[in-house]
Amino acid sequence: MTTRRRISQRKTSLEKSEPEAFGRPRSVKNSLFSLHKHVYNANRVFSTPKVPTLLAIIVLISVACYLALRELPYRFVQKQSAIPATHDDLEARDASIFTVQGIPGKGKGIIAVRDIKRGEVVLQERPLFVLPSEITTSPTALITRHLSLLTPYEHAQFYNLSYVNFPPDLDPENDFAELALAIFQTNAVSTGVNSVGIFPRMARLNHGCSSAFNVVYTWREKEGMLMVHAIRDIQKGEELLTTYTDTKRPRDQRRAYLLHQYSFHCTCDVCSLPDKKSKESDRRLKSMSELHAQFASWGGGTIDGVQAIEIVKRIWEVGSEEGYLSERGRLAADAAWVAAAHSDAASTNAWARLAEEWFGYEVGVDSEQVSEMRTLQTQPEGHLAWASRQAIRIPTPDV
Ligand SMILES: C[S@@+](CC[C@H](N)C(=O)[O-])C[C@H]1O[C@@H](n2cnc3c(N)ncnc32)[C@H](O)[C@@H]1O
Known part of the structure; x- marks a missing residue:
């Protein structure tokens, strides 16, 4: 599987240990199990409904409780960190720094809505899910399994992301597993040495080479979080750009890589320099x-x-x-x-x-x-x- 390598070069020097997958905490299963028992006992008290109705009620209540409870540990972890606890908080913080909008020739991108100082945290984000970078099983099956664990909101976040290199003989409206793979390959970023994750907010960052990129992201293993920092002062109205690859390579090589991997011809400020420059x-x-x-x-x-x-x-x-x-x-x-x-x-x-x-x-x-x-x-x-x-x-x- 190929995935965005834009930080993997950087990350291998900055990060040392192998990350854990950010899955639902194990305790969710335990809570669900005890709740099942509780519901079961409660229904025994009201034992008049017929068995199929009773079973349907149990299943419905169990599913509802599972959906509600699986969010709890996640929210608790979020509250412990510097990340705002709710989607609203996150959106409010993002909106005070940048906006996501269409950029001619690039799909969507991120634009600063105010001046940003070098060193400022532009964005912090937990992954929707993380996969090992090397797998022996089917990538589509693995991604589908992870997607099935997401909330409807997260699911929509994932399927809203852009994608390239979708097989031309397939139909994105019907081939969901292949679509998910294309989205994953277009947007996944390194989370340490041996894994890659999906971060739907930062995934809107487009690419710039050498002096053109102005933000850098790093994976923080202990916090299970991706941080995006401004590496230079950015002015209101400027596009925030990160780098997808090691850009200490000549323009031809950078462009060839970006075209092959991300299906675009780079016209960043550095790639657009006149030939002599x-x-x-x-x-x-x-x-x-x-x-x-x-x-x-x-x-x-x-x-x-x-x-x-x-x-x-x-x-x-x-x-x-x-x-x-x-x-x-x-x-x-x-x-x-x-x-x-x-x-x-x-x-x-x-x-x-x-x-x-x-x-x-x-x-x-x-x-x-x-x-x-x-x-x-x-x-x-x-x-x-x-x-x-x-x-x-x-x-x-x-x-
Ligand atoms: C991770 S996505 C970035 C966000 C994407 N533009 C969107 O609309 O969601 C990567 C894709 O964005 C586009 N892209 C990124 N940087 C670009 C650039 N400098 N010029 C043109 N397209 C770019 C390419 O289509 C690439 O495959």
Whole structure:
């Protein structure tokens, strides 16, 4: 099964553990079971109806109780988190930040209704359901089973989503299982390393490359929630764009991938640059990818700590020229790792401070990554790589 990979590249570096599927809590079954007993006993008291009528009543009441009760744990979990508890609250919060509307040539998209500051939470959302990214059973059967567990509202949310790559010989009005698969493949996003989920509100985000995307989403395993943050200031009226793939690739390759996977020809601000400018942008993006690969070779000892930090600074610089601001928290955290390995506490502290700032924009000031970077600033010697390499002075950030 292919699914949107727009965050999977990013996520593998930012998220570590395998997520749980967000299913109905097991306790629902227990509550349903005890309710069955209760209903059964109640009907024994009023034992006059005929057996078929009685059975019909029991079934009806059971179904009604099940539908009502299965929402309870879900709402309870929602109330514990920062997410507003009801659909109305969610809609009110969304409406104060953005609106979903038709965008010429793109279907629907998300437009800011006010200025949004870099680092702001644009949207938080729990998945309708989550599937493993690799499955051995039939994907249509699996999706159909998950859809059968949704409320009518959630069901409608799912079937309202857009889709591409629907087999031309089939009819979306009749082939619901295939339709569901196409919707899933067009809209699912990574929820950690081995799973993908459907988030109907954020699924309206269209794609932009390199300097064109202005929001980034991250999956928070512990909270079972997807967060969308603005990575640059966004003005009222601007479209919110995320990225569906690693856009540190030349325009031709990005376009070919997006056409094949999502059936659109990308005309974002970067893809629409005149040829000369586009080539310059491609050169910068290629250079960033190559520099990342060189930086990674520090792990194998091919380059020393000072050279590794020079590469980090070069990536930062090229990123600024290109306007590619994503992944800077991770980059600075990796530089802090190098500094810690070489036992330079002051440099570890300085890189961790920079990482805290940029993780704050991209994954949130309340994220695990920010909290780790704060701890590292106070206890550089606590880093797991501390003193694992020769002790040398490591350059601090220029910014
Ligand atoms: C996850 S959906 C995004 C929301 C979708 N536009 C809608 O109407 O619900 C992905 C689909 O949106 C469209 N899309 C996304 N980004 C686009 C872009 N930059 N230009 C044109 N179409 C785009 C493509 O059809 C793609 O398959």
